[in-house]
Amino acid sequence: MTDQKIVLHVSEAYGGGVQAAIQRYANNSPGLNHRLIVRDRVAHDIDSDFSIETVNYEGSVGGFLLAARRHILDLRPEVVHLHSSFAGLLRVFDFGPDIQIVYTPHAYAFLRQDCSLISRWMFRIVEMALSVRRQTIAAISPFEAAQAAVLAGRQTRVKYLPNIVEQINHNPQRCLIDRAKAEVVMAGRISPQKDPLFFAEAARKSKSDVRWTWIGDGDPEARAALNEAGVFVTGWLPNALVMKHLGSADLYLHTARWEGAPITLLEAAALGTPILARKVESMVGLGYPFAGETPSDVAKAVDRFFSDSSYHEQTRKLTDESVRVHTSEAQSQALTILYGGER
Structure with missing residues (x-):
């Protein structure tokens, strides 16, 4: 049994930038017990060396949300960090005052340019309704923080959580891939x-x-x-x-x-x-x-x-x-x- 505070990360679309971001959150808060419940996007796995306790779910988005809710209620972590819009739907549930809810949009769905105006307004209405719940919105850019501040209710805090890059072994000569052109x-x-x-x-x-x-x-x-x-x-x-x-x-x-x-x-x-x-x-x-x-x-x-x-x-x-x-x-x-x- 660990005495470390548990931070449970929840991601319906684990891969790419979200995967990299979660890994860096864990690396930069090492005094905490980070765990994951995710619905993988295998094709987008960034193939990095990262090992924390993970529950993988295979199935529909709705099934994942119900499974994540059960896992949160069973584990009772001190912090639940929801990543992106679908995982953010878990804010509809009341997990009690002892669980801190953190939500990072990783780009709000209502900003999408590949769907109809009606769909974008529906996304915005859902975000407005869920953003009045007790939570912290951890925005990853100044623009996202400004959007969150517009949506936030009285019980909602908005914090800026910058994305970062870990130390990369940078060779000043740069290891070039053979090619004839710039x-x-x-x-x-x-x-x-x-x-x-x-x-x-x-x-x-x-x-x-x-x-x-x-x-x-x-x-x-x-x-x-x-x-x-x-x-x-x-x-x-x-x-x-x-x-x-x-x-x-x-x-x-x-x-x-x-x-x-x-x-x-x-x-x-x-x-x-x-x-x-x-x-x-x-x-x-x-x-x-x-x-x-x-x-x-x-x-x-x-x-x-x-x-x-x-x-x-x-x-x-x-x-x-x-x-x-x-x-x-x-x-x-x-x-x-x-x-x-x-x-």
């Missing part, structure tokens, strides 16, 4: 959120003689569109090889239509790869240099990056500053406030 990369699931069609259109409009690469996989039609635009798609890769691709690239171009606070950008920055990001409201406040709002504007920014040395250096400098802000120390302090430290 390379622009984007990493993530080929999905409406990451907007591969925007990336493809920027690649078409760019006049730079560079290689365009998408690290990841996903929707077959969108993958075909990337290929037609001359973009090389790597498919899903082990995490170590993803890091090698990120570290060897000349530029990371982030084209997502909506976001939380993407960890891949922090990883690229920590590996010394400059970043340009599509300007969308959810990225404001994270410190990354913006390339523009349209594929044409972004293509021009990419061309300028490779032809204008002062712009290249400015982009690199702003990218380096983003790493210094998003540190393990900053996240550790935020987690101490959020979870309350040891029992």
Whole structure:
């Protein structure tokens, strides 16, 4: 029997950025007993060395929520940290005053641009109704914190929990992947959120003689569109090889239509790869240099990056500053406030 305070993380979509975030929360609050109940997305597993007590559920979303509720009631952890919108539905249940509820949206569902306006309003109404319950909303970006503050009821606290990148063994010479041209990369699931069609259109409009690469996989039609635009798609890769691709690239171009606070950008920055990001409201406040709002504007920014040395250096400098802000120390302090430290 442990005397450590138990923090139970609940994720309906465990993989990718959410998986990486949870692992870093555990690493940066080591005095606590972190546990997991998850519904895996096996294809999105980041394949990292991380071992905590985990309950895996296979089945429907509804079944997962009921199973998670039973597990919470049986375990009675001091803190339940809900990750993303579906797990956030567990806030409808009253687990009693002895269990602290923490909710991290990892990008609110009502920000999605791939569904109807009616659906987005329904998502917002649900979030408004659930955000008046006793809880702490741990937002991962300044934009998400501002959205949470609008929704929050009198019993709701809103805290900023920055995403961070762990120390990466960065070789100043950078372990390059053999290629003849400079390379622009984007990493993530080929999905409406990451907007591969925007990336493809920027690649078409760019006049730079560079290689365009998408690290990841996903929707077959969108993958075909990337290929037609001359973009090389790597498919899903082990995490170590993803890091090698990120570290060897000349530029990371982030084209997502909506976001939380993407960890891949922090990883690229920590590996010394400059970043340009599509300007969308959810990225404001994270410190990354913006390339523009349209594929044409972004293509021009990419061309300028490779032809204008002062712009290249400015982009690199702003990218380096983003790493210094998003540190393990900053996240550790935020987690101490959020979870309350040891029992």
